[in-house]
Amino acid sequence: MVKRYAVGITFLAMLAWGTPHALAGSEQQRQTTWEGLSAIVGQKVRVVMPDGARLEGRATAVEVDALVVEIRKSSNQAAYPKGKFLVPRATLRAVDVDHPTVHWRVLCVSIGAGLGLLSASLARASTGGFIKSRALETVFAIGAGGIPVGAYLIGRAADRRTITYVIAQ
Numbered sequence: 001m002v003k004r005y006a007v008g009i010t011f012l013a014m015l016a017w018g019t020p021h022a023l024a025g026s027e028q029q030r031q032t033t034w035e036g037l038s039a040i041v042g043q044k045v046r047v048v049m050p051d052g053a054r055l056e057g058r059a060t061a062v063e064v065d066a067l068v069v070e071i072r073k074s075s076n077q078a079a080y081p082k083g084k085f086l087v088p089r090a091t092l093r094a095v096d097v098d099h100p101t102v103h104w105r106v107l108c109v110s111i112g113a114g115l116g117l118l119s120a121s122l123a124r125a126s127t128g129g130f131i132k133s134r135a136l137e138t139v140f141a142i143g144a145g146g147i148p149v150g151a152y153l154i155g156r157a158a159d160r161r162t163i164t165y166v167i168a169q
Contacts, residue, residue: 029164034089037062040165045069046096047087055080055087065089095165104158112151120144 032039037059045059047069053076061068066086074080119140 027162027164029166031168032165033168034062037067037095037165037167040095040097044098046098047092048094049080049087050091051076051079053080055085057085059095060084067092067095092167094167097163097165099161099163101159101161105152105155108151108155108158109148112148115151116144116146116148119147 040059041061043059045057047055047067049055053074055069055071055075056073057069057071059067060070063086066088069085069087071080071082071085074082
């Protein structure tokens, strides 16, 4: 039984070490020209308009005087409804592009699954007389399902990669 605790403590230590790094995500900033924006066509983008409205959608084209965005989400629905929108070149200073990965999700879910199995085995052992508390048995049983879910959410936050393309004027 001691080996199970050692494995569980090791998993917890690894998860605790990785959590701050995972939640930080990753942001990069790159300089680009207007013509260089053609690299983001077809990708999910976020644009902040001069009035502060935030637009999210897919970049569909780069024209001479505007970036064409298919808006899916807007913080100001009245001014910027869903659909095709031309973001004027004169007002566009930067574009955020998401590049998600799966590395942290795989790692965190693997660790979370191990901890969930450990928790499930402790819950099962508690019914055999190892732990005489129904409360602890319940905590271990909830942990068996909750730990992998929490680990997935931590991994998903860590897999967010954002590249901000700053447009040289």
